[in-house]
Amino acid sequence: MTVLDETESLADEPADARGRVAELQAIRAEALRGPSDKATAAQHAKGKLTSRERIELLLDEGSFNEVEQLRRHRATGFGLESKKPYTDGVITGWGTVEGRTVFVYAHDFRIFGGALGEAHATKIHKIMDMAIAAGAPLVSLNDGAGARIQEGVSALAGYGGIFQRNTRASGVIPQISVMLGPCAGGAAYSPALTDFVFMVRETSQMFITGPDVVKAVTGEEITQNGLGGADVHAETSGVAHFAYDDEETCIAEVRYLLSMLPQNNRENPPATESEDPADRRSDVLLDLVPADGSRPYDMTKVIEELVDDGDYLEIHERWARNIICALARLDGQVVGIVANQPQALAGVLDIEASEKAARFVQMCDAFNIPIVTLLDVPGFLPGVDQEHGGIIRHGAKLLYAYCNATVPRISLILRKAYGGAYIVMDSQSIGADLTYAWPTNEIAVMGAEGAANVIFRRQIAEAEDPEGMRVRMVKEYKAELMHPYYAAERGLVDDVIDPVETREILIRSLAMLRTKHADLPSRKHGNPPQ
Numbered sequence: 001m002t003v004l005d006e007t008e009s010l011a012d013e014p015a016d017a018r019g020r021v022a023e024l025q026a027i028r029a030e031a032l033r034g035p036s037d038k039a040t041a042a043q044h045a046k047g048k049l050t051s052r053e054r055i056e057l058l059l060d061e062g063s064f065n066e067v068e069q070l071r072r073h074r075a076t077g078f079g080l081e082s083k084k085p086y087t088d089g090v091i092t093g094w095g096t097v098e099g100r101t102v103f104v105y106a107h108d109f110r111i112f113g114g115a116l117g118e119a120h121a122t123k124i125h126k127i128m129d130m131a132i133a134a135g136a137p138l139v140s141l142n143d144g145a146g147a148r149i150q151e152g153v154s155a156l157a158g159y160g161g162i163f164q165r166n167t168r169a170s171g172v173i174p175q176i177s178v179m180l181g182p183c184a185g186g187a188a189y190s191p192a193l194t195d196f197v198f199m200v201r202e203t204s205q206m207f208i209t210g211p212d213v214v215k216a217v218t219g220e221e222i223t224q225n226g227l228g229g230a231d232v233h234a235e236t237s238g239v240a241h242f243a244y245d246d247e248e249t250c251i252a253e254v255r256y257l258l259s260m261l262p263q264n265n266r267e268n269p270p271a272t273e274s275e276d277p278a279d280r281r282s283d284v285l286l287d288l289v290p291a292d293g294s295r296p297y298d299m300t301k302v303i304e305e306l307v308d309d310g311d312y313l314e315i316h317e318r319w320a321r322n323i324i325c326a327l328a329r330l331d332g333q334v335v336g337i338v339a340n341q342p343q344a345l346a347g348v349l350d351i352e353a354s355e356k357a358a359r360f361v362q363m364c365d366a367f368n369i370p371i372v373t374l375l376d377v378p379g380f381l382p383g384v385d386q387e388h389g390g391i392i393r394h395g396a397k398l399l400y401a402y403c404n405a406t407v408p409r410i411s412l413i414l415r416k417a418y419g420g421a422y423i424v425m426d427s428q429s430i431g432a433d434l435t436y437a438w439p440t441n442e443i444a445v446m447g448a449e450g451a452a453n454v455i456f457r458r459q460i461a462e463a464e465d466p467e468g469m470r471v472r473m474v475k476e477y478k479a480e481l482m483h484p485y486y487a488a489e490r491g492l493v494d495d496v497i498d499p500v501e502t503r504e505i506l507i508r509s510l511a512m513l514r515t516k517h518a519d520l521p522s523r524k525h526g527n528p529p530q
Helices: 017-033 038-044 051-058 119-133 151-169 185-193 211-218 222-230 230-237 246-260 299-306 351-366 382-387 390-404 418-423 449-455 457-462 466-481 499-513
Strands: 065-067 090-097 100-107 138-142 175-179 182-184 194-200 204-205 243-246 312-316 323-330 333-340 371-377 409-418 436-438 443-445
Touching: 017 230, 051 090, 051 100, 051 138, 051 246, 051 499, 065 119, 065 457, 090 119, 090 243, 100 119, 119 138, 119 151, 138 185, 151 185, 175 185, 175 246, 182 185, 185 204, 194 246, 204 222, 211 222, 222 230, 230 243, 243 246, 246 312, 299 312, 299 323, 299 333, 299 499, 323 351, 323 499, 333 351, 351 371, 351 390, 371 418, 382 390, 390 418, 409 499, 436 499, 457 466
Parallel strands: 100 138, 138 175, 175 194, 182 204, 194 243, 333 371, 371 409, 409 436, 409 443
Antiparallel strands: 065 090, 090 100, 312 323, 323 333
């Protein structure tokens, strides 16, 4: 029986203000305690924290302000009228992360399995509206069993209101979904509409249809984690941007991500004081990147050398590894970095890499984050699977994202930059504000070997020594069209720079571009390739 149970006698009502306050305190204590110690123990036994424990980890100590703590559902039937817990299974409110306002809602799995009912959905709608109006990030701590079946279509319609607000908030405020339990069916589309998705291994899963339905329809047998676990979505589907082993680490990384993002699309990301000298030379770069274009190297080592204190946050680290997307700081200013990774598929662009980078570029542009692109790209990945999978339209997504971006954009060609992939990776011709190249750069339509085989096919075939002729023609092509200064002589790059000075040059260039203003044509919205 709750404190305000309707069956209590009117004679038991408090007679004065002190009594009313005591009554309020008892009600709040009940709401804070949750359904029962047994339910809390069961949550902990699964390796999961309670909703309030999660909020405490996310927000600065003592900063949480709860909204509609005393809300209860009004549904009847199927025994619901006798189960009317406070909060209705979702905690909503706002607080601060490093002193900046953040809105949050957290499903309470102990109450109706965190399932969404009408009152539950209304609370979420309200906190989302507040976040949009206040211009502050929204974090959802997801641990719910989907729509509350006992409430029928009224519960299901609640998801529609969430999706509509996710879409309205897109590109306006940062939206972060933290998956800390199950998320099945239509509920999975809300995280998919947000900017970032975090997952915890073993305890969180996302799928549209569960293992039982999959088995009934296709005959395939698979576990929940095998179908929609954290590693599956971080490595295979690309649905999750981050995956961690425990909730504490996961939520700590959410705080770190928030420290790199602005409050909304009208603000710049927060700047910090950097102790890493802006003019620091990086002599190690001369040895990190081999001049031989056929030799791989780890692009993350280059990024570590360039950014403040070698510290960066990689987005989608384990999906589409042939391209790197990361947030970092240069002289205390947040930048987004897009870079080919020669260690994976030689750094080519394929379907997944194009999609990954396109979404990241769009996010950076939406939230006023300058973009630095590091090129070492031999082209698009050839193959029947890629062509039939739509590499043309998927590659066009990245091209569209760059062309549409109005934030400061700097590209740096480290080594190879061949064919259409060079153009797509923020070349000067599609609007990069500044384009630099190292002396090791090779900008061309294709590699020298392939070009020589096409251009000098007849001479090679008719030569007494075809292989010797081919080698000579390759050297001739390189000397004529692929020397490091060919593009600079034609104004296609702004400067060829000493690699050791790269950090200083990037910082100076970004400082100059900080006041950049660019207008897009007046339109309702573009029609990006799908």
